[in-house]
Amino acid sequence: MNDSTPSLFDVEEMELSFGPQHPATHGVLRVMLKLDGEKILDAKPIIGYLHRGTEKLFETMPFPQCLPHTDRMDYVAAATNNQGFVVTMEKLLGITIPPRAAYIRMLLAELQRLASHLVWLATHAIDIGAMTPFFYTFRERDAILDLFEEYCGARLTLNCMRIGGVPHELPDGWTDRCAAFANDFPRHIEEYEDLLTNNRIWKRRTVDVGVISAEDAIEWGLTGPPLRGSGVKWDIRKVFPYDRYDEIDFEIPIGSNGDTYDRYLVRIEEMRQSVRIIQQCLIRLPGGPIMAKAPKVLRAGQGMVYASVEAPKGELGYFIVATDKGTNPYRCHVRPPSFINVQALPELVRGRLVADLVAVIGTLDIVLGEIDR
């Protein structure tokens, strides 16, 4: 009756702390939300709950000992973390690795990309309310982890590369089992797609949610699937090929609308491309040594280098400063893709509903271990 009387439901603004103990934040991300009812007026990500001072630790240990610490950053994609570090170190030291080592690395990295994307798909779908894909994807992820376990003994923190090559020869029959997995896997991608791609609920929750234009994506420094979902054809494996990616034939999938659904399609297609890369690597796998002839004690020259790899989440870069004859990194900075990507979260959710925040956190595919380091 009387419009000017404030009722109980006329609350102007509400502050809500989303996380850090919330299953949908994928770890210990905290988002301070300013809400008008269900509508998000502003969001402020708060990070640092998992800060372990990895960059400081790097400075205290010789180059090869830094490697296990890289596993713990993006803990669902340890192999690509290893790869980023060893690629940068080889650039700094001027080491060329033997082709067999490069191919084993690519095999491990692409298997890791599949595993990471499977975790993303599982958690993203379960956040939005689709529970079944979780069981399907973890079934295949387990097969990948079995392959890792057979190769290096570990399932998650792999530590499976070395400066100058890889530590182990492939076990007997590993390539056959890997080929069997790779040949079988596209069938499973179809299964996930049957569940989601044309699912009306899935589309209602993802299409036009968290839209970012290509210009904004570059301005915010997004990399990986969030950048490609906005239509920028950009992949470190193509732009700055490391290991032997220049010998491999694969496509870079891109989206057009830059929304959550496009990023979903991009990642699904990336899984298919990873399978292609794995199959080509297995066919072309050359013989020969798996370690380059490198000195036992690695000493760098004075200088700074940066090299990056295409991690499942985006561009993972290492910036290493070395002093003359130094055995430790003087400074080792990590450019984690999730840290930069989550920065754009407020842009993606402003004006949307709280439920969309969950979808957007899922679609950015963040790992807090890598954000906080």
Next chain:
Amino acid sequence: MSDDTPNTPPEVPPKSEGEQPQATRDETPADKPKPSDKDQAAKIAAAKAKDKGEPADQGPKEPWEDKPRPPAHEDGAQDPDARALAEAVAGSVLAADRFAGELTLTVARNKLIEACRFLKNQQQFAFLVDLTAVDWPERAEGRFDVVYWMHRFSDSKRLRLRTVVSEDQPVGSVTGVWKTANWMEREVFDMFGIYFDGHPNLERILTWEGFNGHPLRKDFPVVGIDTGAAIYPDVYPPGGGPVTAAGTEEGGDQ
């Protein structure tokens, strides 16, 4: 291999001294032949190789069988982007260095924003990949390097700017140039204590508000400092906080 050898001698003498101080007589014959055996074996192998003449004449070795070839520093002043920047923003480029194929331009601190604007708007370095800092506590001209690493999409070229800052000097914030610099500068502020002028929200990001010190400075101890006492002096006595002072200047009884 030459890097390997200096490490072995220091290790051997303390062992032999500590374990068997009297048995030096027995040791010398046992110890001596080992290196000489090895040396002889190596010599024989080398001689055999020479006689055969095969490995030496096989032409160039594969790069992974050869010694690593560390990259060298070259002058980068002739790079087109370095020249364009030096022309457009007078006095901005102090040095240009190319190392491992990466161009690093040392830029005057007061010309930094202007240089970044020029590189982004005129030279199309639209993407700031990374921003970080390096601490050189003993350096006279300024303690910190602030390092900017940018990317151009048209020809996939990357360029690094480096500016030297001393402890009490602020750097201009590049958040007005690239939005993505926001969190990167916050991280540098948090970890090094470098202030960025004109940053919209310069707060700590990885550590918490009220954290004492800047962890990535070289004088910050790896074990941490007693932050509890720093924040709650009435609750925790100095040295008795959640992080003990073991290993730091104050403590160290462990």
